[in-house]
Amino acid sequence: MKVDLKILDTRIKDQLPHYATTGSAGLDLRACIDEAITLAPGQTELIPTGLAIHLDDPRYAALILPRSGLGHKHGIVLGNLVGLIDSDYQGQLMVSIWNRGQTAFKLEPFERMAQLVIVPVQQVDFNIVEEFTESHRGEGGFGSTGRG
Numbered sequence: 720m721k722v723d724l725k726i727l728d729t730r731i732k733d734q735l736p737h738y739a740t741t742g743s744a745g746l747d748l749r750a751c752i753d754e755a756i757t758l759a760p761g762q763t764e765l766i767p768t769g770l771a772i773h774l775d776d777p778r779y780a781a782l783i784l785p786r787s788g789l790g791h792k793h794g795i796v797l798g799n800l801v802g803l804i805d806s807d808y809q810g811q812l813m814v815s816i817w818n819r820g821q822t823a824f825k826l827e828p829f830e831r832m833a834q835l836v837i838v839p840v841q842q843v844d845f846n847i848v849e850e851f852t853e854s855h856r857g858e859g860g861f862g863s864t865g866r867g
């Protein structure tokens with residue numbers, strides 16, 4: 720599948736997102752910033768990527784997810800937990816970087832900070848009903864099947 724990509728900042732043109740291995744699901748997004756940004760514990764900053772995509776098809780969306788190494792080792796995750804990119808969004812991809820850790824983190828210019836995953840989406844119409852066709856689970860949830 721081809722996705723239209725706009726390079727908004729030419730400094731990123733030689734470091735475009737790509738699949739690092741043949742089986743990769745994520746495309747790493749880099750911090751398109753002029754100088755390093757030090758995030759204090761608890762601090763959140765909206766970081767530009769220098770890129771825009773236009774999926775142009777409501778059957779797809781893109782998710783921005785944390786990188787596991789940064790998240791686990793350095794507490795660098797996303798201020799919105801997950802970023803959802805609509806198929807009609809044409810603006811710059813922005814990453815809300817949150818230092819949820821207890822030590823300062825220095826984000827370097829053009830460092831890989833998060834990852835983009837393209838996912839299928841099913842838009843639906845609602846069928847308004849009074850009763851659902853009974854299911855095995857019914858209304859049970861939140862641990863109704865037990866813990867272990």
Ligand SMILES: O=c1ccn([C@H]2C[C@H](O)[C@@H](COP(=O)(O)OP(=O)(O)OP(=O)(O)O)O2)c(=O)[nH]1
Pocket residue numbers: 783799801802803804805806808811812813814815
């Ligand atoms: O991490 C993110 C999340 C969103 N977006 C962009 C793409 C998305 O299509 C748009 C709107 O996102 P969302 O619908 O999640 O935010 P909202 O607060 O509901 O804003 P809006 O009123 O513009 O829909 O913002 C990003 O660039 N990065």
Ligand SMILES: [Mg+2]
Pocket residue numbers: none
């Ligand atoms: Mg919205």
